[in-house]
Amino acid sequence: MHRIKRQVLESIIMAAKNVYPLEFFSMLGGRNKVIEELVVVPATYGESFSSYRLDLVPFDSSIIGTVHSHPSEENYPSDADLESFSKFGEVHLIIGHPYNFNTVRAFDNKGRHVTLRVVDD
Numbered sequence: 001m002h003r004i005k006r007q008v009l010e011s012i013i014m015a016a017k018n019v020y021p022l023e024f025f026s027m028l029g030g031r032n033k034v035i036e037e038l039v040v041v042p043a044t045y046g047e048s049f050s051s052y053r054l055d056l057v058p059f060d061s062s063i064i065g066t067v068h069s070h071p072s073e074e075n076y077p078s079d080a081d082l083e084s085f086s087k088f089g090e091v092h093l094i095i096g097h098p099y100n101f102n103t104v105r106a107f108d109n110k111g112r113h114v115t116l117r118v119v120d121d
């Protein structure tokens with residue numbers, strides 16, 4: 001199980017809505033299976049998630065995974081997502097339209113669904 005700070009999840013929801021119908025993408029920072037912050041990487045808005053550039057990812061041991069939005073209601077990983085998940089990180093969030101607390105799902109690096117619990121600071 002991973003945990004996510006409520007404020008971080010609210011930021012994801014807002015960002016996903018702001019770039020809709022494009023995809024929002026960000027890295028996730030945290031430790032001890034707690035997602036504590038968004039780490040936005042360059043030039044990813046509107047690109048397909050699978051095309052993000054690993055060479056632009058800052059080397060930072062606090063980065064534990066990724067989040068991206070799906071402009072459809074489909075909030076399971078695509079084949080391209082699964083390939084990306086396997087390259088990097090331990091937890092990957094997908095938020096499906098219409099973007100709220102109920103449309104976010106967490107997956108491990110093999111694409112298996114994992115429990116995500118929202119925590120208050």
Ligand SMILES: [Zn+2]
Pocket residue numbers: 049068069070077078081094
């Ligand atoms: Zn995807």
